Amino acid sequence: MQDYDASIYEKMSVAVDLITFTIEDDRLKVLVINREEEPFDGMNALPGVFVGIDETLDAAVKRGINEETGLKDIYYEQLYTFGDVDRDPRMRIISVAYMALVPLEKLKFKAGKRTRSVMLMDVEDFISSDEELAFDHKKIVEYARWRLANKTMYTDITFHLVEDKFTLPELQKVYEILLGKKLYKANFRKKVMDMIEETEFMTSGDAHRPSRYYTRIKEKPVK
Amino acid sequence: MQDYDASIYEKMSVAVDLITFTIEDDRLKVLVINREEEPFDGMNALPGVFVGIDETLDAAVKRGINEETGLKDIYYEQLYTFGDVDRDPRMRIISVAYMALVPLEKLKFKAGKRTRSVMLMDVEDFISSDEELAFDHKKIVEYARWRLANKTMYTDITFHLVEDKFTLPELQKVYEILLGKKLYKANFRKKVMDMIEETEFMTSGDAHRPSRYYTRIKEKPVK
DNA sequence: ACAATAGTGTCTGTGAGACAGTATCGA
DNA sequence: TCGATACTGTCTCACAGACACTATTGT
Numbered sequence: 001m002q003d004y005d006a007s008i009y010e011k012m013s014v015a016v017d018l019i020t021f022t023i024e025d026d027r028l029k030v031l032v033i034n035r036e037e038e039p040f041d042g043m044n045a046l047p048g049v050f051v052g053i054d055e056t057l058d059a060a061v062k063r064g065i066n067e068e069t070g071l072k073d074i075y076y077e078q079l080y081t082f083g084d085v086d087r088d089p090r091m092r093i094i095s096v097a098y099m100a101l102v103p104l105e106k107l108k109f110k111a112g113k114r115t116r117s118v119m120l121m122d123v124e125d126f127i128s129s130d131e132e133l134a135f136d137h138k139k140i141v142e143y144a145r146w147r148l149a150n151k152t153m154y155t156d157i158t159f160h161l162v163e164d165k166f167t168l169p170e171l172q173k174v175y176e177i178l179l180g181k182k183l184y185k186a187n188f189r190k191k192v193m194d195m196i197e198e199t200e201f202m203t204s205g206d207a208h209r210p211s212r213y214y215t216r217i218k219e220k221p222v223k
Numbered sequence: 224m225q226d227y228d229a230s231i232y233e234k235m236s237v238a239v240d241l242i243t244f245t246i247e248d249d250r251l252k253v254l255v256i257n258r259e260e261e262p263f264d265g266m267n268a269l270p271g272v273f274v275g276i277d278e279t280l281d282a283a284v285k286r287g288i289n290e291e292t293g294l295k296d297i298y299y300e301q302l303y304t305f306g307d308v309d310r311d312p313r314m315r316i317i318s319v320a321y322m323a324l325v326p327l328e329k330l331k332f333k334a335g336k337r338t339r340s341v342m343l344m345d346v347e348d349f350i351s352s353d354e355e356l357a358f359d360h361k362k363i364v365e366y367a368r369w370r371l372a373n374k375t376m377y378t379d380i381t382f383h384l385v386e387d388k389f390t391l392p393e394l395q396k397v398y399e400i401l402l403g404k405k406l407y408k409a410n411f412r413k414k415v416m417d418m419i420e421e422t423e424f425m426t427s428g429d430a431h432r433p434s435r436y437y438t439r440i441k442e443k444p445v446k
Numbered sequence: 447a448c449a450a451t452a453g454t455g456t457c458t459g460t461g462a463g464a465c466a467g468t469a470t471c472g473a
Numbered sequence: 474t475c476g477a478t479a480c481t482g483t484c485t486c487a488c489a490g491a492c493a494c495t496a497t498t499g500t
Contacts, residue, residue, distance in 0.1 A: 014317050096304050391453085434453085
């Protein structure tokens with residue numbers, strides 16, 4: 001960036017695309033919108049917004065999340081920047097992808113401009129099918145899915161997919177969904193014990209032993 | 224990115240900045256250039272190039288690496304995209320940072336346009352000093368340093384900092400530099416044994432037992 | 447022989463994985 | 474009492490950490 005003879009370089013549009021994951025019916029879902037304009041009119045796509053000339057990436061992400069879900073303060077992190085030339089058939093757009101995680105209970109829908117509808121799509125079904133998304137968004141979802149599984153193994157990121165108070169069987173289920181395999185209760189508990197704190201609350205009404213609610217106390221280091 | 228009313232959004236410049244790490248004299252070094260134009264004339268900065276309107280990010284990175292070092296085919300990976308509004312005092316620039324790793328023996332310098340000189344800066348000394356770089360480049364270097372240490376722990380990325388043939392004491396030394404601590408020979412060898420292959424070559428000329436040269440055979444998974 | 451560094455054998459502790467057992471609810 | 478799920482105790486095994494020992498060179 002030391003080269004300031006920018007005059008010979010044409011400027012381009014920069015957008016942020018949002019991969020919003022949540023858990024619904026014990027499945028990993030991603031929020032997609034149905035486009036109501038060309039290109040890809042009628043197709044599903046990841047929601048996104050253009051970055052304003054006086055707007056930070058962070059501000060654009062918050063704006064995008066709010067436009068689509070009406071939410072503030074949900075967890076997100078930058079994922080990757082996609083810069084292929086022909087991503088968009090009409091013009092050059094650099095897309096900075098952000099991954100957001102939100103528990104279903106907090107998630108609300110809110111169709112934005114030029115959007116027919118907002119829906120949750122089953123991620124595994126989508127990836128293993130030949131269904132497509134607009135632009136290169138399928139590739140982006142696949143990458144995000146991979147990253148999420150990866151970070152599940154060595155960070156606390158999974159906590160963002162459950163509510164503030166959660167039971168261990170509940171949390172374990174989310175881990176199992178993200179990792180794609182069953183875990184042993186006893187081992188799982190030992191693993192997360194130093195990151196959570198008991199509450200006084202228990203589940204009730206089920207025809208079996210109640211489960212205690214916990215809250216998170218701190219983050220693991222690393223990434 | 225579904226919102227195509229881009230007309231109301233001013234376009235901006237996109238650049239790639241390069242954090243090129245290497246090992247010199249048993250220290251981690253980063254390649255910086257001395258600027259020969261405003262802003263920050265005379266200051267050190269990370270080398271970078273603007274992304275052409277018909278150029279992928281990848282192509283821009285390769286071009287930038289080649290301009291500064293004359294090299295092709297060195298290892299690099301996308302690091303993070305910095306999008307603060309006032310990164311540059313003159314105009315809005317989105318910077319996509321890439322981290323490159325290269326063994327010193329392959330590294331050549333080559334001052335590009337608008338550049339007084341190219342040099343290797345000691346990373347630890349720099350970070351713990353109050354020395355500055357142009358723009359937000361100090362922050363970028365710090366982040367890259369952190370990421371490199373992190374990936375050293377759970378990937379094979381370190382192999383990119385040694386030549387094709389290397390001895391284990393040599394490789395271990397690089398790990399120690401990146402991790403900032405001494406390692407035990409025996410344990411280190413066990414750890415890397417399944418990623419390397421013996422060659423028939425040995426060091427010679429030293430007043431002690433010779434060391435065998437190895438080559439890498441495969442990458443670990445993960446990230 | 448000695449200094450210096452390369453390379454190995456092995457003990458220990460920690461933590462993941464596996465599995466069997468006990469606890470507590472509604473019906 | 475029974476079915477169902479929550480929760481715990483404990484064995485094993487792999488692996489990282491620690492350290493002492495042996496090996497091979499030039500001087």
